[in-house]
Amino acid sequence: MLPDHQLLRIPGPSPIPPSVQRAMSQQMIGHRGQETKDLLQRIKPKLMPIFGTEQEVMIIAGSGTAGLETAVVNAVNPDDEVLVIVTGSFGERFAKLCSEYRIQTHRLDIEWGKSVSPESVERYLRQHPSIKAVFSTYCETSTGVLNPIEELAQVVHHNSNALFIVDGVSCVGGVESKMDEWGVDILITGSQKAMMLPAGLTFVAASNRAWKVIAANKRPRFYLDLKKYQITLAKDSTPFTPALSLLFGLEQVLKLMEEEGLEQVYARHQLMKNMTRAAFQAHGIPLLTSDTSASPTVTAIKPADFPAEELRRIIKKEFGLSIAGGQQHLEGEIFRIGHMGYCSPADVLQIIGIIEIGLQKIGKAIDLGKGIRAAQKVYIG
The missing domain is CATH 3.90.1150.10 (Aspartate Aminotransferase, domain 1)
Known part of the structure; x- marks a missing residue:
């Protein structure tokens, strides 16, 4: 060898495409200058179709787990009850995150290697009417399972007022995602899987329903405060220092996806x-x-x-x-x-x-x- x-x-x-590697090797630019604003202006509209949303997609410097934690601290109040669908290791991660924040966490444990049935979620929600958010993985990386997100979203919204929050880290960009049409309230992915970049970016999109909950949430948060990202992204900027090399690469990734x-x-x-x-x-x-x-x-x-x-x-x-x-x-x-x-x-x-x-x-x-x-x-x- x-x-x-x-x-x-x-x-x-x-693996990373050679053209993306070359894009990431560009010289640094001022992260508060017009060049970076122009870069974000070009990126923003091309991210939205990948999520299947008309909402802006927040770009956060951090791993996929940072995106999961962002969803938890923004969308869940300290006294809320939540349901976490656990079909593998990364469903477990959502449950651990919620427990770490002292959230009353219900688990729906599914045998590893099997996807969750919408009927089991429906039964659980009927038995626990106080649940304010339901968490699920889309692709459970640890088992290779793809959960039926469209059907799950319908069940959540027909049987509760809960937000439906989805970890799409290991599949968004490689599978169809229709966030708006399906009724997903928060969808998260990371840069290092189907998005063909190194680790270091997480992407989070939220529905109008979710933004109302986020705006009313009194939970303290700073770096992962989605409201900060929403306000600054509207001005083609970021609240904190962006990962510029990854943004250069992201623009090329989006170009490759658009061409294909x-x-x-x-x-x-x-x-x-x-x-x-x-x-x-x-x-x-x-x-x-x-x-x-x-x-x-x-x-x-x-x-x-x-x-x-x-x-x-x-x-x-x-x-x-x-x-x-x-x-x-x-x-x-x-x-x-x-x-x-x-x-x-x-x-x-x-x-x-x-x-x-x-x-x-x-x-x-x-x-x-x-x-x-x-x-x-x-x-x-």
């Missing part, structure tokens, strides 16, 4: 998901999620007769291919492949080919090329 040859296929951070077309971006992610799943199904290797619950941005595999960590070790050693392991109780039990952002069907074929060799190296008897053929058939249609 070449020392500098690394293939990054974990579910974030994801959002529908084509989403179709590409769906195709990569189907190719990846078909390859493992052809080898009889179990997948963690069902076809109907699977995310287009990450696939989780749960092998029954070979060690997941040994496969990860051998393909990293021999080919420089990094795939992710499991989290919490799934550590050592699963491996996860990220196919999001700057990733194509050609990359999927490469990944499957390498994994087939890795499987043979660790003693798993397979028919070499069978997974690749299955993926090729999906591609050809």
